[in-house]
Amino acid sequence: MTQKKRALITGITGQDGSYLSEFLLDQGYEVHGIIRRTSTFNTDRIDHIYEDPHKEGVRLFLHYGDLTDGTTLRRILEEVQPIEIYNLGAQSHVRVSFDSPEYTVDAVGVGTLRLLEAIRDYQRRTGIQVRFYQAGSSEMFGLVQAVPQTETTPFYPRSPYACAKVYAHWQTLNYRESYDIFACNGILFNHESPRRGETFVTRKITMAVARIVAGRQKKLYMGNLDSKRDWGYAKDYVKAMWLMLQQDKPEDYVIATGETHTVQEFLEQAFGYVNLNWEDYVEFDERYLRPAEVDLLIGDSTKAQQKLGWKPSITFDQLVAIMVEADLQGLGLTLPNGKVAKVLKDNAMIRQELGAL
Numbered sequence: 001m002t003q004k005k006r007a008l009i010t011g012i013t014g015q016d017g018s019y020l021s022e023f024l025l026d027q028g029y030e031v032h033g034i035i036r037r038t039s040t041f042n043t044d045r046i047d048h049i050y051e052d053p054h055k056e057g058v059r060l061f062l063h064y065g066d067l068t069d070g071t072t073l074r075r076i077l078e079e080v081q082p083i084e085i086y087n088l089g090a091q092s093h094v095r096v097s098f099d100s101p102e103y104t105v106d107a108v109g110v111g112t113l114r115l116l117e118a119i120r121d122y123q124r125r126t127g128i129q130v131r132f133y134q135a136g137s138s139e140m141f142g143l144v145q146a147v148p149q150t151e152t153t154p155f156y157p158r159s160p161y162a163c164a165k166v167y168a169h170w171q172t173l174n175y176r177e178s179y180d181i182f183a184c185n186g187i188l189f190n191h192e193s194p195r196r197g198e199t200f201v202t203r204k205i206t207m208a209v210a211r212i213v214a215g216r217q218k219k220l221y222m223g224n225l226d227s228k229r230d231w232g233y234a235k236d237y238v239k240a241m242w243l244m245l246q247q248d249k250p251e252d253y254v255i256a257t258g259e260t261h262t263v264q265e266f267l268e269q270a271f272g273y274v275n276l277n278w279e280d281y282v283e284f285d286e287r288y289l290r291p292a293e294v295d296l297l298i299g300d301s302t303k304a305q306q307k308l309g310w311k312p313s314i315t316f317d318q319l320v321a322i323m324v325e326a327d328l329q330g331l332g333l334t335l336p337n338g339k340v341a342k343v344l345k346d347n348a349m350i351r352q353e354l355g356a357l
């Protein structure tokens with residue numbers, strides 16, 4: 001019997017969950033997402049694709065659940081009967097994981113185990129072969145062992161978050177080998193977009209740039225500017241997740257651009273985009289330092305390029321431009337002719353033209 005193309009996503013309200021949902025809907029899937037109950041709505045990133053479930057032909061459905069609640073995960077699996085499961089749910093902020101280590105490990109590490117256990121039983125009971133994607137992270141490489149990092153570079157995690165991701169990585173691999181589950185680990189390097197959470201460094205910077213241009217912010221407080229990251233574009237990266245699950249064999253893949261930049265370079269590029277000098281605005285605040293830092297990430301995605309036919313489509317400069325422009329537009333800083341602030345030479349002129357002051 002052929003199964004309906006039905007996918008289940010944990011973390012559907014996050015950056016990646018929203019892009020992956022769009023991508024899967026475009027591919028003809030029925031998409032089910034797990035959301036957490038919150039006192040205010042947290043579905044901003046998927047509101048544009050959500051439809052009243054009472055309507056005919058709706059293909060996006062949301063279910064309340066949590067990775068810390070195994071009973072509910074099992075029930076949702078039984079109800080939805082997915083053929084693909086993407087485990088993107090996580091307390092995903094590295095700095096915050098030092099403040100809330102127990103919760104982070106519960107959701108990220110044990111949460112993955114709960115899901116794998118649910119899949120193991122579900123698969124055995126129904127005979128439905130599930131394909132499982134685990135959202136692994138370049139943070140697992142941590143303290144530099146070798147660069148560029150590949151699928152075989154040893155892990156040396158440097159935060160509660162990264163330790164939990166390493167645990168989830170090995171559990172995923174073990175369930176693949178022990179129970180014949182089609183389970184893949186993606187080892188994704190940092191990927192960003194206009195939908196990136198506002199407390200991650202790239203979005204924090206691009207939002208500050210827009211707010212400074214609009215005259216709504218004067219200073220930007222930052223932590224370590226020397227760390228180097230391999231930053232890609234989130235839309236490219238969710239496609240790689242799907243590609244992994246379409247192969248004949250389940251394997252693990254590094255997804256990265258192969259280019260690295262310091263946080264300072266991101267600042268230079270983002271402020272430079274609106275002809276500002278970042279040094280005039282940025283100040284140091286030790287609050288944003290981590291007890292242990294990951295200094296250098298640069299990934300080698302040769303395996304994904306060869307086996308999945310995947311490659312990044314957006315360069316570092318383009319990524320910064322996309323994000324700055326989106327945040328400028330978000331504040332209404334768009335010219336009447338539809339052009340964004342980029343075309344203007346002078347910041348004062350931007351403010352004057354846009355009436356932002």
Ligand code: NDP
Binds near residue numbers: 034135
């Ligand atoms: P986000 O932080 O944007 O989204 C995380 C999602 O997980 C949100 O939907 C959040 O829900 C949900 N979530 C948080 N805690 C729980 C929980 N206890 N149970 C169920 N769901 C929960 O992350 P991204 O979209 O950026 O990343 C997606 C995944 O990929 C994460 O696992 C992340 O760790 C991993 N990753 C991300 C990279 C990146 O550069 N973006 C790189 C490598 C890995 P809510 O909206 O309610 O908070």
Ligand code: GDR
Binds near residue numbers: 137190204221
């Ligand atoms: P990261 O992303 O820790 O790499 O994890 P983040 O953007 O938080 O930090 C990147 C680097 O910037 C430095 N930094 C600051 N970071 C933040 N958030 N705020 C600041 O003010 C600041 N100043 C300097 C950090 O020290 C760090 O070196 C992201 C998350 O999405 C993870 O979930 C994911 O697994 C990894 O990327 C790959």
